[in-house]
Amino acid sequence: SSSNSKRLPLPPGPPREPILGNARHVPSSAPWKVYTEWKKIYGDIVYTRIINQHNIVINSYRVAKEVMDRAVYSGRYSPVILDKLMGVNQGFVSINYGAQWRIYRRLMNPYMHKVGVGRYLPMQGKSTCWYLQTLLDHPEEFMENFKLKTAKDITRIVYGITEEGVIAQYISDADHVAKIFLRAILPGSFLVNTIPQLRFLPGWFPGMEFKRIAADGRKIYLASLNTPVERVKSKMVRIAPSPDHTNYMTGRPYPMVIKAEGTAEASITSQLLERGEDEDAVKKMNASIYSAAVETTVASMNSFMLAMTLHPEIVKKAQAELDSIVGLSRLPNKDDQERLPYLNAVFMEVLRWMPVVPLGIPHCLLEDDEYKEYFMPQGSIIHSNTWAMSRDETYYDSPDRFWPERFLKPGEEALDPRLYVFGLGRRACIGKHLAESSLFLVFASVLATFDIAKVRDKSGREIVPKVDFDARVKPFECSIKPRSAVTASLIRDAVAADS
Numbered sequence: 001s002s003s004n005s006k007r008l009p010l011p012p013g014p015p016r017e018p019i020l021g022n023a024r025h026v027p028s029s030a031p032w033k034v035y036t037e038w039k040k041i042y043g044d045i046v047y048t049r050i051i052n053q054h055n056i057v058i059n060s061y062r063v064a065k066e067v068m069d070r071a072v073y074s075g076r077y078s079p080v081i082l083d084k085l086m087g088v089n090q091g092f093v094s095i096n097y098g099a100q101w102r103i104y105r106r107l108m109n110p111y112m113h114k115v116g117v118g119r120y121l122p123m124q125g126k127s128t129c130w131y132l133q134t135l136l137d138h139p140e141e142f143m144e145n146f147k148l149k150t151a152k153d154i155t156r157i158v159y160g161i162t163e164e165g166v167i168a169q170y171i172s173d174a175d176h177v178a179k180i181f182l183r184a185i186l187p188g189s190f191l192v193n194t195i196p197q198l199r200f201l202p203g204w205f206p207g208m209e210f211k212r213i214a215a216d217g218r219k220i221y222l223a224s225l226n227t228p229v230e231r232v233k234s235k236m237v238r239i240a241p242s243p244d245h246t247n248y249m250t251g252r253p254y255p256m257v258i259k260a261e262g263t264a265e266a267s268i269t270s271q272l273l274e275r276g277e278d279e280d281a282v283k284k285m286n287a288s289i290y291s292a293a294v295e296t297t298v299a300s301m302n303s304f305m306l307a308m309t310l311h312p313e314i315v316k317k318a319q320a321e322l323d324s325i326v327g328l329s330r331l332p333n334k335d336d337q338e339r340l341p342y343l344n345a346v347f348m349e350v351l352r353w354m355p356v357v358p359l360g361i362p363h364c365l366l367e368d369d370e371y372k373e374y375f376m377p378q379g380s381i382i383h384s385n386t387w388a389m390s391r392d393e394t395y396y397d398s399p400d401r402f403w404p405e406r407f408l409k410p411g412e413e414a415l416d417p418r419l420y421v422f423g424l425g426r427r428a429c430i431g432k433h434l435a436e437s438s439l440f441l442v443f444a445s446v447l448a449t450f451d452i453a454k455v456r457d458k459s460g461r462e463i464v465p466k467v468d469f470d471a472r473v474k475p476f477e478c479s480i481k482p483r484s485a486v487t488a489s490l491i492r493d494a495v496a497a498d499s
């Protein structure tokens, strides 16, 4: 590029083939593992080129912390299939760095900062009790119900949706969009992302199924964006703008008020509309919250259950701590967190052991840059390899081992994974405090009331679930039994008191 006047080299990486570059070297499944192998050969920054796309993977926390905070590293890469074919590049997660993104951060921040998320605790307490009850009645559905619990919490927070049928439809639409989205951001997944001109070929041409995928995706995306906000609006009444209803800060009229009968539960959407915020911005911002929030939180819950199934001694230790601090007469709550160091260590170890976004959400380098002795070309896709960070032996002995004690060694605590599993810099996860309280409540409440163990086969041998570190835990069996009749009735009583 013209601005590389010092003729600096690109960061090191595997040798490239003509035209294809490294297209045949970067696998489409679990690429983070290959990049982590390459760290041994090429170091903390690895460059690959896939056809004409520059990709830079940051393999260490130290380097990520240095570069990711800078504005030029805060862009988002919009694959052609999402941007040009589906129009899905205006959501919170995928929008490029700039004015609209700043509006989203400003709108969302009060609802998501450390203190702001406290308002959801009563609701989360109830939904956690609901979840515990599903463990009593249908322990084998523990994964499905993690999903349902999290989806209910999020749709309630964002849209005030409480009706089961409406939630189910929303989940199904949002999952569909998320699947396309996740596939689209994997390097090399859709050829049209590397050769954008392909989109001008007719639909009957071989290899054009991306067109149908994108067209279906777009329809469902628009539904998941519009329908829930229209529902909120239908439960609000519009009043004629009058001087009495003008926001004294902005001078703009409040266009909506919540109906006196309160048919719209207060939610992020209802509150932002009531304040007169731009409806289009609210729709696009909110639609991306569900997909950012649910899959990630649920994946961490599933990793937790797998770790507990594999480690009965850790279950025992955490239960002993809970029993002595919380006692057996009530369920744990968020206020207990600071007095539960062992459980906190379990929580951090879950985040580290199985980072659920192992290559981060890709950033896009907005201008040519230099880092150390390297040239970083504009338009590069930048991945924070959180998987590599979680396996860094300078911070973690035996990194594949699930071992909460690593966070409890006085004076030499391991690096806190919350510093990187939620991303780094300006685009870091806005929902991390909400994620933390959801996860903590679930981990504490499940351990306080249930024993988790391996199941046995017909001949009485324990079945040990396999761990393949594939970012998502595959369905596995475990035994989930109430610790005692007392803990079971604690759950039933709490649920009864809520309804």
Ligand code: HEM
Pocket: 092, 093, 094, 288, 289, 292, 293, 294, 296, 297, 300, 356, 357, 360, 361, 362, 363, 421, 422, 423, 424, 425, 426, 427, 428, 429, 430, 431, 432, 434, 435
């Ligand atoms: C265990 C749970 C979660 C994990 C591990 C996680 C992880 C991440 C990661 C790695 C990113 C990308 C950061 C970057 O680009 O550098 C991200 C972004 C984001 N997350 Fe989360 N997340 C979680 C839960 C949530 C929740 C509960 C919400 C919403 C309430 C949420 C909302 C978002 C949003 C809106 C972004 C985009 C921010 C931006 O681009 O400016 N996440 N998250």
